[in-house]
Amino acid sequence: MRRLRILQIFNRYRHFGGEEGSVYRIGDALQALHDVEYFLTSTSEVLGGAGWARVQAPLKALYNGPVIRQLERYQAAGRFDLWHIHNVFPVMSPTVYALAFKRGIPLVHYLHNYRLCCVNGLFLNHGKVCKRCMHGNFWPAFLTYCWHESRWESGLMGLIVRHIRRTGVFERVSQWIAISESQRALYLEAGMPAGKIRVVHHFLEPGGPPLPFRGAGDVIYVGRLSPEKGALQLLQAWRQVGRRDRTLYIVGEGPDRPRLEQYVAQHALGNVVFTGFLKAQEQAVVWEKALFCVVPSICLETFGMTVLESWARGRPVIVHDMGALPELIAPGQTGLIVNPERPEELAVAITGLLENPEQARVMGREGRRVLEERFSKAVWLAKMEAVYTAFGA
Numbered sequence: 001m002r003r004l005r006i007l008q009i010f011n012r013y014r015h016f017g018g019e020e021g022s023v024y025r026i027g028d029a030l031q032a033l034h035d036v037e038y039f040l041t042s043t044s045e046v047l048g049g050a051g052w053a054r055v056q057a058p059l060k061a062l063y064n065g066p067v068i069r070q071l072e073r074y075q076a077a078g079r080f081d082l083w084h085i086h087n088v089f090p091v092m093s094p095t096v097y098a099l100a101f102k103r104g105i106p107l108v109h110y111l112h113n114y115r116l117c118c119v120n121g122l123f124l125n126h127g128k129v130c131k132r133c134m135h136g137n138f139w140p141a142f143l144t145y146c147w148h149e150s151r152w153e154s155g156l157m158g159l160i161v162r163h164i165r166r167t168g169v170f171e172r173v174s175q176w177i178a179i180s181e182s183q184r185a186l187y188l189e190a191g192m193p194a195g196k197i198r199v200v201h202h203f204l205e206p207g208g209p210p211l212p213f214r215g216a217g218d219v220i221y222v223g224r225l226s227p228e229k230g231a232l233q234l235l236q237a238w239r240q241v242g243r244r245d246r247t248l249y250i251v252g253e254g255p256d257r258p259r260l261e262q263y264v265a266q267h268a269l270g271n272v273v274f275t276g277f278l279k280a281q282e283q284a285v286v287w288e289k290a291l292f293c294v295v296p297s298i299c300l301e302t303f304g305m306t307v308l309e310s311w312a313r314g315r316p317v318i319v320h321d322m323g324a325l326p327e328l329i330a331p332g333q334t335g336l337i338v339n340p341e342r343p344e345e346l347a348v349a350i351t352g353l354l355e356n357p358e359q360a361r362v363m364g365r366e367g368r369r370v371l372e373e374r375f376s377k378a379v380w381l382a383k384m385e386a387v388y389t390a391f392g393a
Contacts, residue, residue: 004082068093082106138157180327183303215288230295250273251283314367
């Protein structure tokens with residue numbers, strides 16, 4: 001295949017997260033075979049202002065003329081063969097799609113979430129899985145104010161996504177990329193043509209050997225501290241475990257931290273440590289103490305990068321049976337899968353691995369083998385080349 005010129009399009013969120021990290025990791029990997037540049041905007045540009053700028057923010061979410069004109073100039077100068085769209089909300093506006101269709105620019109659209117089927121992108125409504133809007137009627141989102149606890153924001157986002165859906169975007173994008181079979185199935189249920197969407201799992205390069213085990217063997221959670229990530233459910237299970245000779249490390253930051261710390265104080269869980277955000281080297285120190293990792297999400301996760309990161313360090317993973325997480329895990333071989341509705345089941349799984357550290361180490365080694373075999377950069381690049389070939393790029 002010839003060397004393509006690819007433009008990665010991404011609106012950054014207010015806080016750095018896994019999706020943004022994936023965008024840069026994808027761009028870096030593609031540089032081996034193609035020329036990649038970025039067109040970036042930031043949510044803070046419209047929501048970080050005050051006065052008239054803040055009043056204009058909703059209008060820019062519907063149509064942002066200056067950004068679209070800038071993108072046109074970018075395309076004219078760079079003559080890109082295709083665009084990789086990752087996220088256009090809220091700054092770029094849906095007009096990005098219209099511009100690409102008008103100019104005949106092929107679009108490869110990465111689906112990092114469920115935004116085109118759900119205003120909050122999570123299929124989660126006040127702590128419960130909800131798919132009422134997936135077919136394009138977003139009135140339930142307005143009624144239940146399921147995004148940012150705001151009817152105004154939920155309604156506005158519903159209007160924007162409904163407008164995008166009405167342009168025929170499902171059919172007109174050259175290729176949609178789902179990052180799991182679970183995600184693909186949900187988008188097919190929402191009406192996306194089967195021939196337009198294929199699965200390309202994320203990849204991870206370990207960057208070194210598995211980390212050594214130090215200490216008695218603790219438990220680690222790594223991720224954003226927000227309700228959908230299930231850290232509260234993990235604390236409830238940890239309380240049932242009742243082990244005072246082991247520590248649960250909560251690595252990450254987020255809006256749910258005060259509630260989680262309150263729960264820990266209320267129940268006198270002295271062996272829970274909130275580390276906050278840690279850089280890679282600092283995080284490695286905590287991983288060395290950990291026997292395994294827990295991913296207790298209560299939403300329909302589109303993938304599970306923490307699973308790959310845990311395997312890279314030679315640690316198995318206990319996951320909730322939600323979204324894409326169970327399709328990554330071979331139960332009893334690379335980790336364990338438990339019912340998210342039953343905290344006691346998670347407690348039993350945690351206790352079982354704490355009492356059988358050798359089993360955890362064996363599963364961790366198998367996870368590392370699976371990572372290197374199925375989720376390598378080489379495997380990912382081959383799948384991406386197949387994507388481009390499929391529509392004649």
